[in-house]
Amino acid sequence: MSQPVISIKGIKKDFKVGEITVHALRGIDLEVEEGEFIAIMGASGSGKSTMLNVLGCLDQPTSGSYWLDGVDIGSLSKNELAGLRNQKLGFVFQSYNLLPRTTALENVELPLYYNNKITSKDRREKAIEALHAVGLADRMHHMPNQMSGGQQQRVAIARALVNDPRVILADEATGNLDTRTSYEIMALLQYLNEKGKTIIFVTHEHEIARFMNRSVQFKDGLVARKDKFEKRSLAAELLAMMPSNQNLI
Amino acid sequence: MNYSNLLKISMNAILRNKFRAFLTMLGIIIGVASVIAMLAIGQGSKQCIQDEMSEMGTNMIFIMPGDDRPGGVRMSSSELQSMKLTDVEAIKSECSAVSSVSPVVNSNGQAVFGNKNWPSNIYGVNNQYLEIRKYQLASGRNFTEREIKTYAKVCVIGRTIVENLFSEIENPVGQTIRFGSIPFKVIGVLTEKGENSMGQDQDDLILAPFTTIQKRILSITYIQSIFASAASEELNTLAIDQITETLRQTHKIKSTSEDDFNVRSQSEMVQTFTAISDIMTALLGAIAGISLLVGGIGIMNIMYVSVTERTREIGLRLAIGGRESDIMTQFLVESFLLSVVGGIIGILLGLVSSQAIASILSWPVVVTPASIIFAFLVCSVIGIFFGWYPARKAAGLNPIDALRYE
Numbered sequence: 001m002s003q004p005v006i007s008i009k010g011i012k013k014d015f016k017v018g019e020i021t022v023h024a025l026r027g028i029d030l031e032v033e034e035g036e037f038i039a040i041m042g043a044s045g046s047g048k049s050t051m052l053n054v055l056g057c058l059d060q061p062t063s064g065s066y067w068l069d070g071v072d073i074g075s076l077s078k079n080e081l082a083g084l085r086n087q088k089l090g091f092v093f094q095s096y097n098l099l100p101r102t103t104a105l106e107n108v109e110l111p112l113y114y115n116n117k118i119t120s121k122d123r124r125e126k127a128i129e130a131l132h133a134v135g136l137a138d139r140m141h142h143m144p145n146q147m148s149g150g151q152q153q154r155v156a157i158a159r160a161l162v163n164d165p166r167v168i169l170a171d172e173a174t175g176n177l178d179t180r181t182s183y184e185i186m187a188l189l190q191y192l193n194e195k196g197k198t199i200i201f202v203t204h205e206h207e208i209a210r211f212m213n214r215s216v217q218f219k220d221g222l223v224a225r226k227d228k229f230e231k232r233s234l235a236a237e238l239l240a241m242m243p244s245n246q247n248l249i
Numbered sequence: 250m251n252y253s254n255l256l257k258i259s260m261n262a263i264l265r266n267k268f269r270a271f272l273t274m275l276g277i278i279i280g281v282a283s284v285i286a287m288l289a290i291g292q293g294s295k296q297c298i299q300d301e302m303s304e305m306g307t308n309m310i311f312i313m314p315g316d317d318r319p320g321g322v323r324m325s326s327s328e329l330q331s332m333k334l335t336d337v338e339a340i341k342s343e344c345s346a347v348s349s350v351s352p353v354v355n356s357n358g359q360a361v362f363g364n365k366n367w368p369s370n371i372y373g374v375n376n377q378y379l380e381i382r383k384y385q386l387a388s389g390r391n392f393t394e395r396e397i398k399t400y401a402k403v404c405v406i407g408r409t410i411v412e413n414l415f416s417e418i419e420n421p422v423g424q425t426i427r428f429g430s431i432p433f434k435v436i437g438v439l440t441e442k443g444e445n446s447m448g449q450d451q452d453d454l455i456l457a458p459f460t461t462i463q464k465r466i467l468s469i470t471y472i473q474s475i476f477a478s479a480a481s482e483e484l485n486t487l488a489i490d491q492i493t494e495t496l497r498q499t500h501k502i503k504s505t506s507e508d509d510f511n512v513r514s515q516s517e518m519v520q521t522f523t524a525i526s527d528i529m530t531a532l533l534g535a536i537a538g539i540s541l542l543v544g545g546i547g548i549m550n551i552m553y554v555s556v557t558e559r560t561r562e563i564g565l566r567l568a569i570g571g572r573e574s575d576i577m578t579q580f581l582v583e584s585f586l587l588s589v590v591g592g593i594i595g596i597l598l599g600l601v602s603s604q605a606i607a608s609i610l611s612w613p614v615v616v617t618p619a620s621i622i623f624a625f626l627v628c629s630v631i632g633i634f635f636g637w638y639p640a641r642k643a644a645g646l647n648p649i650d651a652l653r654y655e
């Protein structure tokens with residue numbers, strides 16, 4: 001078997017707030033294989049986002065080891081971490097975080113600006129390709145404020161895809177969307193996953209977690225439960241059954 | 250991060266907010282434009298003074314009665330009357346560095362021809378005066394030694410007099426005008442000289458033999474001042490020394506006493522006026538410089554607000570692989586671009602407004618390349634200097650907090 005894409009051992013993360021120390025993560029072990037679509041679940045405040053920030057190399061753990069794609073993260077400098085975020089990781093946020101007054105295409109191009117190996121011609125081509133992949137080829141020149149929440153989130157997914165990362169990290173990516181649109185996003189992510197993308201998806205909704213192959217339940221900074229689903233629900237099928245133009249709940 | 254990418258990122262960021270970019274630049278635009286225009290006015294007046302003075306002859310020397318004590322003029326009438334024709338004669342014969350010399354007496358009054366009159370000045374001089382003052386005859390002739398000796402009632406007039414008294418007559422030479430109650434026959438007309446830098450009309454004058462003015466108009470035997478010219482510009486100082494020495498002898502001044510006259514040269518005046526206009530230029534420039542500084546602070550202010558407003562953008566850039574140095578450079582380049590583009594617009598505006606000042610107010614302006622280069626450099630420095638702090642603030646943001654910022 002090939003080595004896991006992500007391997008963490010004994011990850012702890014403390015926050016000092018004045019006199020008090022908050023133990024946000026208290027010893028997490030986790031391995032993620034290539035091609036997995038994994039849900040990180042748990043109540044609010046259980047440490048999901050903190051975990052994702054560590055996995056995304058945005059935050060350094062207080063202790064523990066983290067190997068990403070065979071590289072020991074603990075040994076890297078700030079600039080090397082930035083390079084890693086650019087090349088190996090893609091982020092999708094709850095509130096999309098698109099640049100305002102900037103077209104979908106330019107938003108998707110953004111990560112490529114921080115990649116020296118890519119020429120401006122490649123940049124454009126790759127961004128168009130990514131927008132095709134998320135089904136927004138016809139919205140290329142639209143500004144964020146001219147698009148629905150679901151469309152904006154798809155632009156954000158295209159942006160996460162554009163550098164062809166090893167792992168996509170999503171934090172409550174459907175949190176701002178209605179049920180129907182959430183399913184559309186999940187259908188898109190399932191489609192990408194089927195094509196081989198590894199995705200780690202933080203959510204507190206069981207409704208959403210059922211679209212993944214595996215879930216990791218967090219509780220007070222520890223893993224409380226790990227589940228593997230033999231048969232995941234298919235978002236595309238559910239969508240087909242939904243009456244169009246009408247949102248559930 | 251390569252530089253063309255960086256430049257594009259910064260440019261996109263500026264273009265995303267064109268109106269604010271323009272407002273930010275406005276301070277720099279106005280500051281630079283006023284620096285350029287102020288320096289142009291200052292340089293222009295300096296250039297103008299120098300041109301004019303050298304046209305008037307930098308080797309001109311004038312001698313006035315009375316000493317040059319600082320702190321007030323206290324001159325008795327005997328002091329004012331201390332210069333005589335013998336002084337002129339002595340200078341002529343003793344001072345080798347002096348090429349021409351003329352006594353001057355003057356009187357003001359009405360010049361009358363037919364039913365027209367014009368308030369003007371009549372100067373009593375000798376026939377070397379034209380040469381000393383670099384006046385030229387447009388028509389007619391200068392007066393002769395003989396006319397001087399015989400108190401002849403003849404005169405040479407300037408263009409302004411011609412225009413105001415002889416509008417109907419082609420050539421005033423041969424006509425007779427009256428000054429006071431004395432009739433003067435016009436024997437020559439001077440070429441036009443225009444205004445000098447003090448705005449005085451140099452063509453509003455009547456020249457007559459000094460003897461005529463002394464005897465027939467003023468009834469005096471002394472002379473009011475002496476004009477001379479050094480044989481060459483290099484001989485100026487020597488000429489002044491020789492004149493001073495000669496006059497001390499003719500006035501029988503003891504070696505321990507002060508002069509009862511003072512000798513000034515045109516080049517000395519040029520230096521004085523140049524110094525004055527330099528001070529003026531510096532003052533104007535300093536005032537304009539302050540507005541440039543205010544413009545720079547404006548850029549810092551906007552960049553600072555912009556960092557706060559774009560916190561999430563910064564968080565995102567850090568998350569997708571931007572290094573701290575990339576963020577820092579982006580914001581530095583943004584403020585640099587704002588001030589340099591503002592500077593270029595300001596330079597153009599400065600050139601345009603200098604031309605406008607020149608043509609509307611007819612002030613002399615000179616835009617030197619040095620002032621343009623200076624303004625450009627100052628803008629670049631302002632961009633980097635005032636962009637530094639906001640850029641550092643942006644680069645120092647924590648990506649997680651920045652992403653979550655509302």
Ligand SMILES: Nc1ncnc2c1ncn2[C@@H]1O[C@H](COP(=O)(O)OP(=O)(O)O)[C@@H](O)[C@H]1O
Nearest residue numbers: 015017022024043044045046047048049050051
């Ligand atoms: N920057 C921080 N400073 C202090 N405490 C923090 C910080 N970030 C998270 N925490 C704390 O860590 C715990 C886990 O937070 P988080 O990972 O955001 O939870 P979740 O995403 O599961 O809701 C919470 O108790 C939270 O208050």
Ligand SMILES: [Mg+2]
Nearest residue numbers: 045048049050
């Ligand atoms: Mg969270």
